Amino acid sequence: MILFDFQYERARSLAEAATLLASLGPDARVMAGGTDLLPNMRTEIARPAALVGLGGITAAEPQVDAEDNIRIDALTRLAAIADSPLIRKRQPMLAEAARAVASNQIRQMGTLGGNLCQDTRCLYLNQQHDFQFVAPCYKRAGSCCYPFPQNKPDVCWSVYMSDIAPALIALEAEISIVGESGMRRLPLEQLYSGNGLKPFTLGKNEVIEAVIVPATPARSGYGYHKSSRRGGLEFATSVIAVALRLDDALMRCTQARIVIGAVREQPIRAEAAEKALVGHEVGAAAYDAAAAAVHEIKPLPHHGFTKSFIVDNLRVYLRRVLAHAVERARASGMVA
Amino acid sequence: MADRSRELSGKSQVISIEVNGELHEVTVRPRHTLVEVLREKIGLTGTKDGCEQGVCGACTILLEGRPALSCLTLAIECDGKKVRTVEGLANGEKVTAIQQAFLDQGAVQCGFCTPGMLMSATALLEKNPKPSLPEIKKALEGNLCRCTGYNAIVAAVRQASGQGVDPVMQ
Numbered sequence: 001m002i003l004f005d006f007q008y009e010r011a012r013s014l015a016e017a018a019t020l021l022a023s024l025g026p027d028a029r030v031m032a033g034g035t036d037l038l039p040n041m042r043t044e045i046a047r048p049a050a051l052v053g054l055g056g057i058t059a060a061e062p063q064v065d066a067e068d069n070i071r072i073d074a075l076t077r078l079a080a081i082a083d084s085p086l087i088r089k090r091q092p093m094l095a096e097a098a099r100a101v102a103s104n105q106i107r108q109m110g111t112l113g114g115n116l117c118q119d120t121r122c123l124y125l126n127q128q129h130d131f132q133f134v135a136p137c138y139k140r141a142g143s144c145c146y147p148f149p150q151n152k153p154d155v156c157w158s159v160y161m162s163d164i165a166p167a168l169i170a171l172e173a174e175i176s177i178v179g180e181s182g183m184r185r186l187p188l189e190q191l192y193s194g195n196g197l198k199p200f201t202l203g204k205n206e207v208i209e210a211v212i213v214p215a216t217p218a219r220s221g222y223g224y225h226k227s228s229r230r231g232g233l234e235f236a237t238s239v240i241a242v243a244l245r246l247d248d249a250l251m252r253c254t255q256a257r258i259v260i261g262a263v264r265e266q267p268i269r270a271e272a273a274e275k276a277l278v279g280h281e282v283g284a285a286a287y288d289a290a291a292a293a294v295h296e297i298k299p300l301p302h303h304g305f306t307k308s309f310i311v312d313n314l315r316v317y318l319r320r321v322l323a324h325a326v327e328r329a330r331a332s333g334m335v336a
Numbered sequence: 337m338a339d340r341s342r343e344l345s346g347k348s349q350v351i352s353i354e355v356n357g358e359l360h361e362v363t364v365r366p367r368h369t370l371v372e373v374l375r376e377k378i379g380l381t382g383t384k385d386g387c388e389q390g391v392c393g394a395c396t397i398l399l400e401g402r403p404a405l406s407c408l409t410l411a412i413e414c415d416g417k418k419v420r421t422v423e424g425l426a427n428g429e430k431v432t433a434i435q436q437a438f439l440d441q442g443a444v445q446c447g448f449c450t451p452g453m454l455m456s457a458t459a460l461l462e463k464n465p466k467p468s469l470p471e472i473k474k475a476l477e478g479n480l481c482r483c484t485g486y487n488a489i490v491a492a493v494r495q496a497s498g499q500g501v502d503p504v505m506q
Binding site for chain 1: 346413
């Protein structure tokens with residue numbers, strides 16, 4: 001399928017990218033690795049008049065800043081994150097999540113910022129463009145949501161699929177954003193609007209510059225699981241990312257962040273499951289209580305899976321992921 | 337829906353790409369992908385244009401030494417960069433160890449996936465000369481073989497890395 005014509009501008013820095021975006025107008029888009037945007041352009045889900053290419057900018061190596069946070073350049077390739085000795089040692093969940101993304105080639109091309117800003121997906125929306133042109137859906141400025149005809153024009157139930165965002169939200173990561181008027185920091189959780197029509201809260205001419213992951217305190221453990229139809233190269237059925245902390249005796253859970261990805265328009269905090277865990281002694285009963293609480297997540301029936309299948313999948317894997325997280329927290333507590 | 341009738345402004349530009357050690361100057365529009373330019377403008381048809389969605393891996397090339405999908409790479413972004421394609425592996429009649437291993441193990445069926453497989457395997461072996469079985473599988477996961485000749489392909493990578501073919505694989 002031949003791509004449509006568009007204008008291309010190469011940015012030499014992110015600040016220049018923001019300026020270029022402003023001068024090119026509202027139909028311009030940023031392209032980092034292009035592994036999400038280009039397939040969408042081929043199916044004409046995205047039809048930008050201009051692209052601002054970030055391929056010419058070299059990403060800085062991940063490094064530890066003065067406050068002991070890890071600072072990762074948004075243009076760092078996913079393969080570099082998966083292989084980075086620093087990230088594997090200090091934030092292994094992030095390395096694991098980066099390794100779970102698609103294929104080796106896509107991890108070598110795709111960037112962290114690009115992964116966080118990937119578009120939402122839906123079985124109807126992501127069809128070949130010939131079908132879409134017969135009847136575009138709301139996200140393509142059409143007049144009906146074909147998979148969910150009861151939906152109103154401001155509701156789009158396309159699903160946000162990033163494998164990495166849930167892990168970063170569980171780790172309380174922040175993003176640094178560069179725009180025409182300078183820089184701002186934002187907790188990653190707040191990047192997502194929860195509306196499939198416009199999934200991100202980024203301003204018009206803003207670009208993510210870096211991701212800042214705070215240091216993990218002692219007696220912390222993590223658990224991560226991506227379910228998908230096949231092992232590799234597949235969008236997730238669900239993603240579970242857990243970061244928790246135990247008390248001095250390594251018995252009671254004092255803090256937990258449970259984030260579920262790939263089930264709704266944005267990564268979801270499983271707050272009822274967190275409540276079922278925090279303050280309780282960890283063990284089979286606590287895992288069961290937390291796993292039972294995933295009923296609060298109302299998954300969208302996407303990719304051909306039913307809601308009940310996704311809830312069952314979450315319940316089974318959350319239990320295992322929590323057990324792993326507690327094991328790791330105990331192991332780290334003993335070393336400390 | 338986006339306005340399909342608006343004036344499009346994809347101006348042509350001359351770029352220089354080093355392909356297999358040879359410098360090429362080609363005129364491209366922004367919409368041209370690297371695989372189109374390699375096949376249609378430079379005439380290197382070894383790289384295959386498969387799914388055009390970044391799924392099958394048939395178009396894998398090495399861009400600055402890293403495996404990349406040439407169907408998802410805009411040629412205009414490769415200005416001044418180095419590309420290696422499957423044609424750059426053999427030196428005349430002399431094939432590389434991985435190419436010989438593909439021949440020995442019968443790791444070629446219809447052959448459509450072979451150029452991409454060879455490039456992914458080359459990148460792996462250059463970075464990690466003695467990969468383990470899981471490492472081989474992880475490196476090749478982005479290359480689909482519709483003839484499902486995976487066992488022979490993995491055996492070929494093992495042979496090329498001098499590890500001997502795993503008896504389980506035969």
